[in-house]
Every structure is written in structure tokens, then in C-alpha cells.
Amino acid sequence: MATTEPATRFTALDPLLPAPAGADAAGERVGAVTAAGRRVSGIVQRHHHGPGDTPLLWSAAQVWQLFPDADTAGTAGFDALLGELRSLVDTESADADSACVVNWPSRDAEAIRAFLDHGLAPMSALAVRTDPPPAVPEPAGSGGVTVRLAEPADFDTVLALCAATFDYTGLVAHRRRDQTAELLAPALRRALDEPATWLAEAGGEPLALAQCAWVDSTPGSEAAELLPTGLWAYVNNVVTAPGHRGGGIGRVLMDHVHCELLRPGTVGAYLYYNPMNPLSSVFWHRQGYRPLWTSWEAHPASALR
Missing domain, CATH: 3.40.630.30 (Gcn5-related N-acetyltransferase (GNAT))
Structure with a gap:
């Protein structure tokens, strides 16, 4: 697959998305193969937050976070990769205060289908506004x-x-x-x-x-x-x-x-x-x-x- 394809796909999904980050993030590389024989992969990072750690305001104490490779596409691809993540969690000890997390472009509807099928919920969204401020805002007072x-x-x-x-x-x-x-x-x-x-x-x-x-x-x-x-x-x-x-x-x-x-x-x-x-x-x-x-x-x- 050409190296420019992930960036092109991201731009097609949403023109405000930046170019995908490189695939060299720290963590454990995982992979899977779809029923059609297509290989998909990503990085899994594990996070553990203690009682005084600020991320507890918005995060579980124990987290498995999946970073799919930017060329991951289609419901079948995400389905296979999430199945591999579940297999990984099954080999480790998950506390009650734990979560599996995937952060992905909001407009990728094919990925959303897989997320829902695997029991994931949309917990947080990064939202943007590029419009200028109101020309005549409601006055203070x-x-x-x-x-x-x-x-x-x-x-x-x-x-x-x-x-x-x-x-x-x-x-x-x-x-x-x-x-x-x-x-x-x-x-x-x-x-x-x-x-x-x-x-x-x-x-x-x-x-x-x-x-x-x-x-x-x-x-x-x-x-x-x-x-x-x-x-x-x-x-x-x-x-x-x-x-x-x-x-x-x-x-x-x-x-x-x-x-x-x-x-x-x-x-x-x-x-x-x-x-x-x-x-x-x-x-x-x-x-x-x-x-x-x-x-x-x-x-x-x-x-x-």
C-alpha cells in the first residue's frame, strides 16, 4: 500500500484531520487477518493511574488503549483488530476500574459499526470550531x-x-x-x-x-x-x-x-x-x-x- 494512502483517506474522511502520525509509537504491536485475508495491525499501550493521578478525572485506573494503524479501513478490518485486543485482555488481569479505549476520526462510519458491535461506547469527543466569533455578541450584562x-x-x-x-x-x-x-x-x-x-x-x-x-x-x-x-x-x-x-x-x-x-x-x-x-x-x-x-x-x- 502506498505510504500516501492513509493521509489521503484521512483527508477524505474529514479535511480538518491532520496527517496520520507515524506507526512507531511505543507499545505492543498486535495484528489480525480479516476473513478476506487482509492484514490489519496497531499498537496497544497499557496505562495504570494511581489514586493521586489527574487522569483519573476522565479515565479508568487501568487502560488498554488501541492505536490502529492509519491504513486500517472497513468494518471487517476494525472487527478483526478489536477481536485481537479482546484476546489480549483475556490473557491479562482486568480490574473493575478498567477500560479498553480506541480514539478514531469521528466521521469513519464503517469503524463505528465495528466499535458498536464490540461493546464500545462513545465516551468523549474532541470537537472543533473554526467559525469566527459573533460579529455582535450579546452584550455583557x-x-x-x-x-x-x-x-x-x-x-x-x-x-x-x-x-x-x-x-x-x-x-x-x-x-x-x-x-x-x-x-x-x-x-x-x-x-x-x-x-x-x-x-x-x-x-x-x-x-x-x-x-x-x-x-x-x-x-x-x-x-x-x-x-x-x-x-x-x-x-x-x-x-x-x-x-x-x-x-x-x-x-x-x-x-x-x-x-x-x-x-x-x-x-x-x-x-x-x-x-x-x-x-x-x-x-x-x-x-x-x-x-x-x-x-x-x-x-x-x-x-x-
Whole structure:
């Protein structure tokens, strides 16, 4: 197979996909053969997260992650490769807090068929927005809501808002960890040292938060494996306080934030959301985001078929 074919196929799937990363990633190479005699292969990485590791906020403690080779195509190819992954898990000890994970371009419908057949669920999606900010955003103060930059003195408020949202996402995504606040705290403290976290308030009460950053996708960088090259705005934690969701506060907040983030020279904005979350999936699509990559997972790892 010509070396240019995987890149051509990725571009045909979605023009925003970067060229596939090389097949020399660390891990164990696995392979399988389809009924038609076509060989498929990929890399499996194993991850173990301890009680104080931040990835526990979005990950199982024990993970088998499959990276299919970029030329993997067709339902039969993914079916064979996922069968090999299941055989590998069967030879090892999977805990209750475990998962099998595959991250793959969201628009590859033939792969989706295989993922579903093997018991994988769409747990997370990397979504992108390349539209400019609204020409005339809803003004700050609309409906009594004002937006301001958060400061280090707001740490307790920011932490409480971010921790509270896990009470809800724990129902529709990864289960909430007892140590959620402790895992969130270090990154939030660092984030408040940069002018990229905003609070929406009404009557002086903080009701919503958007914690953001900028990520430069440069050739060879980790970001470049998922995003086109250039400067991207990263929308990380976005939270509306319980009891105030659905009232338009998040829309006013993000209108303001997009005007701040999508400055000249920025390619666009990206974020991660849970496709099964009935609040965020609708909200972010209305905000102009659409999935680029989807993370498919089986929990526990032994649930992979």
C-alpha cells in the first residue's frame, strides 16, 4: 500500500484531520487477518493511574488503549483488530476500574459499526470550531449577567464550580471520583495565574465558569497528532452552577469568551465533551463545534466483545 494512502483517506474522511502520525509509537504491536485475508495491525499501550493521578478525572485506573494503524479501513478490518485486543485482555488481569479505549476520526462510519458491535461506547469527543466569533455578541450584562476574568482570589469559587459539575457528568460519563476536588485543584491554581478563565455572575453571585488556554499545534508536537498546525484556543472546563442551567448564562459567557479567544491568528477553538451528555452535546453543537475525533471505550475492559 502506498505510504500516501492513509493521509489521503484521512483527508477524505474529514479535511480538518491532520496527517496520520507515524506507526512507531511505543507499545505492543498486535495484528489480525480479516476473513478476506487482509492484514490489519496497531499498537496497544497499557496505562495504570494511581489514586493521586489527574487522569483519573476522565479515565479508568487501568487502560488498554488501541492505536490502529492509519491504513486500517472497513468494518471487517476494525472487527478483526478489536477481536485481537479482546484476546489480549483475556490473557491479562482486568480490574473493575478498567477500560479498553480506541480514539478514531469521528466521521469513519464503517469503524463505528465495528466499535458498536464490540461493546464500545462513545465516551468523549474532541470537537472543533473554526467559525469566527459573533460579529455582535450579546452584550455583557444581558439578563443581569456580567462576565469578568477570574483571579487567584477566586480559587475556592472556581474549584467548587468545577467539582460540582462532576456530580452530573458522573452519571453520563466516567464515574465521579471521591478525590475529584483534590485532583482538580493543582491545575486550577495554575490556570488562575493566566488571563484565560472567566466567571459569569448575576447579582454578584458566580454562576458559570469557562477555564481556557491556548495550544500551539506545531509539527511533531502532541497536539499536531489531533489538530491542524497553528494556534488553537482550548476550552477546558465550562460549568454552570446547578439550578441555573438552561437559562442562557452559558451562552452569554461563551459569546464573551469566544470574542476573547478567537483572536486574529487563531485557527479555531477545540474542546472535549461527552456525546452521551444530554446537556453538553446539544450546547456545544449550537456553539458551532463538531466532532473531529471520538474516544470509544468499554468499561470494564472485560466488557469488550
